[in-house]
Amino acid sequence: MVKERQLYDILEVSTEADEQEIRRAYKALALKYHPDKQPATSDADKEKMTEMFKAVSKAYDVLSDNSKRYLYDTYGEEVAVNPQEQTFMNSFKAPFGMFDSGGGSSSNNNNNNNNNNNGYNEEPSRKKTVAKGKDIMDTVSCSLLDYYNGKHIKMSLCKRVKCPKCKGCGGLKIYTCNDCCGTGYIINEARNGMMYQRTQSTCARCQGTGEFIPAKYICDECGGNKLIDTKVIFDFKSPRGVGDGYRVVFPRAADEGVNLIPGDVVITLKDDPNDSTSKYRRLGNNLLTTISVPLVKALCGGRISLEHIDGKKVDIFIACGELKSANEFKVLRGYGMPIHKNSSSSSSKNGNGDRPEYGDLIIRFDISFPDITAFSNKRVDLLGKVLGSSFPKDGLQMGGVSSSSSSEDISSLCAGDDCVQKMNKLKLDAETWQEKADEAGQKVKELEQELLEKENEIKSLTTRNQTLEEQNEKLESELDDSKKIVGDSTQLQTSNENIQKKNAMLEEELETSDKTLQETTAKLRESDLKVETLENKLNAIEKEKTDLETKYEELEDKFKKAQEEDMPIQMDMFRMRRHIANLNMESDCDSEYANHPPPTDSEIEIEINPAFVQARQYTSNESAARSRNSANASSSRTMNRSTDSSIQLSHNNSSSNLVNDNKVSRNLLFGLASTAMEDLYRQRSRLKSYGLKRLTVRQHIVVTICRDIPIYSILKNFIVLLTQWYRLIKIPYSNLTTVRATEFFLASLWCLVSALLSYTILDGLMVRWMVMYAIQAVIVRILSMSLIIVMVVEIFGYTFNNADNEFCLTVWIFISCVLTIFFIIQCFYSNNLDIEERGNSGIAGENLKNKLKRKVDLYNLIVFAVVPIGVASFVSTVGLVRLLFGLAKTFYGVGLQTATRICSKLGFYPDMRMHQLSEQQTMSITKELSEMTTDSKLLSQVRANIRMKREIGSYVGMRHSMGLPVRGQRTKTNAKTARKLNRIERKM
Numbered sequence: 012m013v014k015e016r017q018l019y020d021i022l023e024v025s026t027e028a029d030e031q032e033i034r035r036a037y038k039a040l041a042l043k044y045h046p047d048k049q050p051a052t053s054d055a056d057k058e059k060m061t062e063m064f065k066a067v068s069k070a071y072d073v074l075s076d077n078s079k080r081y082l083y084d085t086y087g088e089e090v091a092v093n094p095q096e097q098t099f100m101n102s103f104k105a106p107f108g109m110f111d112s113g114g115g116s117s118s119n120n121n122n123n124n125n126n127n128n129n130g131y132n133e134e135p136s137r138k139k140t141v142a143k144g145k146d147i148m149d150t151v152s153c154s155l156l157d158y159y160n161g162k163h164i165k166m167s168l169c170k171r172v173k174c175p176k177c178k179g180c181g182g183l184k185i186y187t188c189n190d191c192c193g194t195g196y197i198i199n200e201a202r203n204g205m206m207y208q209r210t211q212s213t214c215a216r217c218q219g220t221g222e223f224i225p226a227k228y229i230c231d232e233c234g235g236n237k238l239i240d241t242k243v244i245f246d247f248k249s250p251r252g253v254g255d256g257y258r259v260v261f262p263r264a265a266d267e268g269v270n271l272i273p274g275d276v277v278i279t280l281k282d283d284p285n286d287s288t289s290k291y292r293r294l295g296n297n298l299l300t301t302i303s304v305p306l307v308k309a310l311c312g313g314r315i316s317l318e319h320i321d322g323k324k325v326d327i328f329i330a331c332g333e334l335k336s337a338n339e340f341k342v343l344r345g346y347g348m349p350i351h352k353n354s355s356s357s358s359s360k361n362g363n364g365d366r367p368e369y370g371d372l373i374i375r376f377d378i379s380f381p382d383i384t385a386f387s388n389k390r391v392d393l394l395g396k397v398l399g400s401s402f403p404k405d406g407l408q409m410g411g412v413s414s415s416s417s418s419e420d421i422s423s424l425c426a427g428d429d430c431v432q433k434m435n436k437l438k439l440d441a442e443t444w445q446e447k448a449d450e451a452g453q454k455v456k457e458l459e460q461e462l463l464e465k466e467n468e469i470k471s472l473t474t475r476n477q478t479l480e481e482q483n484e485k486l487e488s489e490l491d492d493s494k495k496i497v498g499d500s501t502q503l504q505t506s507n508e509n510i511q512k513k514n515a516m517l518e519e520e521l522e523t524s525d526k527t528l529q530e531t532t533a534k535l536r537e538s539d540l541k542v543e544t545l546e547n548k549l550n551a552i553e554k555e556k557t558d559l560e561t562k563y564e565e566l567e568d569k570f571k572k573a574q575e576e577d578m579p580i581q582m583d584m585f586r587m588r589r590h591i592a593n594l595n596m597e598s599d600c601d602s603e604y605a606n607h608p609p610p611t612d613s614e615i616e617i618e619i620n621p622a623f624v625q626a627r628q629y630t631s632n633e634s635a636a637r638s639r640n641s642a643n644a645s646s647s648r649t650m651n652r653s654t655d656s657s658i659q660l661s662h663n664n665s666s667s668n669l670v671n672d673n674k675v676s677r678n679l680l681f682g683l684a685s686t687a688m689e690d691l692y693r694q695r696s697r698l699k700s701y702g703l704k705r706l707t708v709r710q711h712i713v714v715t716i717c718r719d720i721p722i723y724s725i726l727k728n729f730i731v732l733l734t735q736w737y738r739l740i741k742i743p744y745s746n747l748t749t750v751r752a753t754e755f756f757l758a759s760l761w762c763l764v765s766a767l768l769s770y771t772i773l774d775g776l777m778v779r780w781m782v783m784y785a786i787q788a789v790i791v792r793i794l795s796m797s798l799i800i801v802m803v804v805e806i807f808g809y810t811f812n813n814a815d816n817e818f819c820l821t822v823w824i825f826i827s828c829v830l831t832i833f834f835i836i837q838c839f840y841s842n843n844l845d846i847e848e849r850g851n852s853g854i855a856g857e858n859l860k861n862k863l864k865r866k867v868d869l870y871n872l873i874v875f876a877v878v879p880i881g882v883a884s885f886v887s888t889v890g891l892v893r894l895l896f897g898l899a900k901t902f903y904g905v906g907l908q909t910a911t912r913i914c915s916k917l918g919f920y921p922d923m924r925m926h927q928l929s930e931q932q933t934m935s936i937t938k939e940l941s942e943m944t945t946d947s948k949l950l951s952q953v954r955a956n957i958r959m960k961r962e963i964g965s966y967v968g969m970r971h972s973m974g975l976p977v978r979g980q981r982t983k984t985n986a987k988t989a990r991k992l993n994r995i996e997r998k999m
Contacts, residue, residue, distance in 0.1 A: 017088065018069075018070035018073055018074055018083065018088065019070075019074070021066050021067060021070040022036045022037060022040065022067065022070050022071065022074065023036055023040070024036050026084070030075065033071065033074050033075060034071075034075070037067060037070075037071040037075075040063075040067045041064065041067060041068070044060045044063040044064040044067060045060070045064055046060050046061050046064065073088070073091050073092070079091045079092075085173075085179070085267075085272075086270060142270070142271055142272070143271070143272045143273075143274060144265055144266055144267070144268055144271045144272060144273050144274040145265065145266070145274050146265055146274040146275045146276070146277050147168060147170065147264075147265045147266070147274065147275075147276045147277070148277050148278075148279070149166070149168065149276075149277070149278050149279070150278070150279045150280070150281050151164055151166070151249075151278055151279070151280055151281070152281055152282070152283040152284075153249065153280050153281070153282065153283060154283045154286040154289065155286060155289045155291060155293055155320070156289065156320060157249070157283075158249075158251075158252065158253060158254060158280075158293070158348065159251065159252075159320055159321065159348060159349065160251060160321070161248050161249050161250060161251040162248065162249045162280075163247075163248045164245075164246075164247055164248065164249060164259075164278070165244065165245070165246045166244070166245055166278070167242050167243065167244045167245070168242070168243055168245065168276065169240060169241070169242055169243075170240075170241065170242075170243055170264075170265060170266050170267075171238045171239070171240055171241075171266040171267060171268070172238065172239060172241050172266075172267050173237065173238060173239075173267050174230055174232055174233035174236075174237055174238065174239050175232075176230055176231075176232045176233070177230035177232070177233065177237070179237045179238070179267070179269065180230075180237065181224055181229065181230055181233065181235045181236065181237040182224035182225075182228040182229050182230055182235060183228045183230065184224070184225070184228040185222050185223070185224055185228075186222070186223045186224070186225070187221065187222065187223070188214060188216055188217035188220075188221055188222060188223045189223075190214050190215075190216045190217070191214035191216075191217060191221060193221040193222070194214075194221055195213065195214055195217060195219040195220055195221040196211050196212060196213050196214055196219060197211070197212050197213075197214050198210070198211050199211075199212065237269055238266075238267065238268065238269075243264070245261065245264075245276065245278070247259060249280060250351050251349040251351065252296070252348050252349035252350055252351035253280060253351050254280075254293070255280065255281050255282045256279065256280070256281070257279070257280045257351075258277050258278070258279050258280075259277070259278045259279075259280070260275050260276070260277050260278075261275060261276040261277075261278075262275050263275065264276040289320070291320050293348060294373070295348075295370065296347055296348045296349075296350050296369075296370030296371075297347045297348065297370040297371045297372070297373055298320065298346070298347045298348060298370065298371075298372050298373065299373045299375070300317075300372070300373075300374055300375070301374075301375045301376075301377055302315060302317060302327075302374055302375070302376055302377065303377045303378075303379050304329065304334065304376045304377065304378055304379065305378075305379055305381070306378055306379065306380050306381060308329055309329070309334040309376070309378045310331070310332070310334075311331050312328075312329050312330045312331035312332070312333065312444070313328075313329055314326050314327065314328050314329070315327045315329060317374070319346065319372075325343070325346065325372075327341070327343070327374065328448060329341075329376075330444035330445050330447075330448050331444060332444070333444070333445055333448075334376055334378065336378075337376070337377060337378045338375060338376070338377070339375070339376045340373060340374065340375055340376075341373075341374045341376065342371050342372070342373055342374075343371060343372040343374065344371055344456075345369045345371070345456075346369065346371065346372035347369050347370025347371045347372050348369065348370045349368070349369055349370075350368040350369065350370060352368075706781070706786060710786050710790075713790055714777060714781075714786075714789065714790060714793060717790055717793040717794040717797055718770070718773045718774065718777055718793055718797065719770070720794070720797040720798070720801060721766070721769040721770075721773070721797050721800040721801050721804065722766045722769060722770060724801045724804060724805070725762050725765050725766040725769065725804060726762070726766060728762055728804075728808070728823075729759050729762035729763065729766070731816075732755045732756075732758050732759040732762065732816065732819060733755070733756075733759050735755045735816065736752050736755035736756045736759065739752035739755065740752050753890045753891075754819065754820045755816070755819065756890070757820050757883075757886065757887045757890050757891070758816070758819040758820045758822075758823045760883050760886060760887070761820070761823035761824055761826075761827050761883055761887070762823055763879075763883075764827045764879045764880060764883045765804070765823060765826050765827050765830055767875065767879055768827065768830035768831060768833070768834050768875070768876065768879070769800050769830060771834055771837075771871070771875040771876075772796075772800070772830065772833050772834050772837045773793060773796060773797060773800075775837050775838065775871075776792070776793065776796060776837060777789065777793055780792055780793070800830070800833075803826070803829065804826055807822055807825060807826050807829070808822060808826075811825070820887070824887070827880060827883070831876050831880060834872075834875065834876050835872065835876070838871055838872060917935050
């Protein structure tokens with residue numbers, strides 16, 4: 012059996028997908044697998060794509076058609092492709108075809124209807140027909156009122172449907188029968204002599220279905236029967252105007268089955284035999300009813316009301332003389348049964364709003380005569396005169412009519428000519444009145460139709476009026492929009508003119524910039540040539556450096572060898588010289604060298620080995636290039652003296668020569684020391700200018716930007732705090748609700764202190780790093796240090812402060828203290844090289860050595876740390892003390908009460924700050940405070956505070972408030988407070 016989900020899986024949709032989902036899936040897969048749309052890498056891929064495209068097209072062909080999809084879901088793909096006839100064995104070849112081919116001739120088996128085209132006998136084809144199931148029939152009783160209005164019918168029927176769990180398959184897994192290979196029958200072939208016989212029988216294993224379900228896969232809900240019984244509710248309404256025998260058909264709603272198209276559910280309407288409530292009787296599409304009419308209205312005419320079958324009242328007009336006898340009939344057009352049409356719906360009104368067609372109402376009049384015995388004699392005589400006859404007086408008896416009247420009397424009563432003439436006139440009048448009534452009825456119908464048409468026209472006009480009003484509103488809105496657009500267009504024209512002017516300016520600037528670019532490119536080319544020449548020079552310098560290093564190593568080796576050979580003797584000789592020089596220091600030395608110390612081991616090394624001096628000069632040429640001329644001149648003179656003195660020391664043994672040579676060596680050493688000290692101090696004073704001279708313009712800009720990054724971050728907070736301070740001092744009655752303005756101002760002052768400290772920290776580090784490192788490393792270090800400072804500031808701000816800046820003053824004081832610590836560390840770290848004498852006992856004695864000496868620069872600390880922090884601390888102390896002793900006692904208590912009262916009255920939270928309020932809320936507070944009642948309360952409270960401050964401001968009042976004894980009075984304090992309070996009162 013073919014799986015029922017195969018085509019759905021090909022299109023990659025669910026079994027519940029609708030037509031739109033199937034169409035979208037087909038379009039997507041067709042684009043994906045179309046051979047011409049997608050490039051194929053090989054022939055095999057192209058064949059696969061074509062096969063997939065064919066499968067997708069086939070699946071869409073079946074699932075897009077509702078009938079084919081139903082057959083596929085019910086019976087499989089074979090029935091859906093060919094629902095009339097399905098051949099199962101159209102390509103099955105006969106296994107015994109060798110007999111036909113071996114015989115050298117082909118035969119036709121007419122009994123089995125086989126065609127032999129290729130030399131092989133094909134199996135007989137078996138038709139798989141799809142039959143239709145039985146219909147379910149049922150009846151429903153309906154009354155005449157149900158036929159007129161249409162009956163709402165709700166009924167339940169029991170039917171067999173496919174199992175929802177196995178979908179009518181009988182099991183979860185279905186296998187093809189191995190005995191019959193899915194055909195449902197077995198072909199037995201036998202040979203009897205020269206005859207060949209074939210027989211076909213139903214497969215015993217699958218019972219002719221071609222399918223086999225193992226026991227463990229049988230559906231537990233239907234037990235393998237594929238169908239289950241269920242109740243189905245049919246809810247519908249019968250059409251109006253139908254009659255007995257009308258059939259309501261639900262197609263394909265009957266019992267389902269295997270290889271079976273479900274039948275129809277047919278519900279037939281029949282008359283209710285117990286319907287005795289209706290006064291009407293149906294005659295096709297017409298209704299018949301009987302009305303009892305009094306004799307007076309039958310003779311004289313009048314109106315009679317009739318209750319219609321639909322419950323409405325119908326007025327019937329009877330003309331005078333219209334009813335000539337009993338059992339007269341009258342027809343009312345359009346008051347019968349609704350006329351049912353199969354093509355249209357049977358609702359009370361059709362889609363155009365017109366009434367449906369109705370039959371006629373036939374009324375039979377039954378004349379009811381009054382009781383004549385209840386009349387008096389006078390009335391009877393009067394009735395006789397009117398009718399043209401008279402009754403005998405003795406014939407009338409009490410309690411009834413006497414039976415003495417004969418036929419002659421009755422004929423004599425009716426024989427008068429006057430009565431006949433009157434009756435004829437009445438008939439003529441009745442006929443004329445009947446014609447007039449008919450004409451009036453037609454006119455009434457025409458008027459009703461005209462009324463209906465006019466009502467429809469009124470409805471259409473009202474709808475058209477509504478649409479016109481909507482269009483008018485749209486047009487008005489479009490007019491407003493167009494006016495706005497016109498105004499915007501004028502603005503755009505002006506802006507376009509400005510933009511054109513700006514474009515002209517920009518074009519001129521572009522031309523100038525192009526010229527400058529050309530000039531800069533020419534300069535850059537020249538600079539590139541200069542750079543190439545400088546690189547060549549640098550390469551030559553590096554080669555010279557390597558040569559000097561090799562020479563330095565050779566000289567060092569020579570120095571070591573000479574030191575090993577001559578060092579012990581020369582050291583003893585110079586120790587003796589030093590001892591003699593110490594004894595004769597005050598008498599023999601020159602005045603300019605009297606304050607210098609005795610020679611150390613380094614001096615001895617210099618005087619012993621002139622080669623050592625030459626090696627030191629080679630290594631010092633790179634670091635002291637700017638003072639090379641002066642240093643070379645002094646060193647050459649001293650070296651000549653040292654070489655002469657060394658030769659003389661080796662040959663002379665007298666004490667006088669030793670003293671003279673000692674003077675020469677000391678002159679040499681102190682000359683070298685003085686020149687080195689001068690170079691170092693000169694380099695220290697020009698360290699910053701030396702570092703800046705190494706930078707280009709771009710490098711200088713980048714370094715300054717990296718240095719000033721923390722200043723931008725701190726100045727942003729400075730601007731925020733200043734704006735909050737300015738906003739608070741400009742708001743009326745701000746001192747009554749908050750005292751935060753001073754805190755914001757002081758916090759902005761500490762922001763400036765933090766900016767100054769960050770600038771000095773990074774500037775000091777920049778000066779040191781520019782001398783020590785390459786410019787790229789300097790930029791990276793300064794940028795990283797700037798980001799660290801910004802990170803510290805932001806972390807402290809987000810950690811200890813909030814969105815309202817309630818703790819801004821404390822946070823910025825803390826940040827300034829942290830940056831001060833950074834500045835002290837920076838001053839200690841970035842101090843320059845200095846020379847220090849340090850004693851070191853050893854074989855060579857004391858030496859002069861260079862060392863990095865850490866010093867604290869008091870000048871920088873005082874100028875950049877102590878002074879700003881001291882000024883900010885003093886201003887903060889003054890401001891906070893003023894807030895504590897001035898505003899708090901004078902206004903804060905009153906302002907808090909007033910603020911809570913006004914906030915509760917205006918309807919928002921009373922603990923909100925003034926800088927958190929919107930402009931509308933601030934205006935409402937100002938308006939509330941400007942009223943007379945509020946001002947009077949505030950002024951009275953402020954005056955009370957002024958009186959209290961007068962008492963507290965005086966020396967006596969202050970001591971009274973503190974509970975101290977009064978010892979005197981300060982007149983100056985009283986005068987100052989009085990002047991201040993008078994100014995306040997004047998402002999009020």
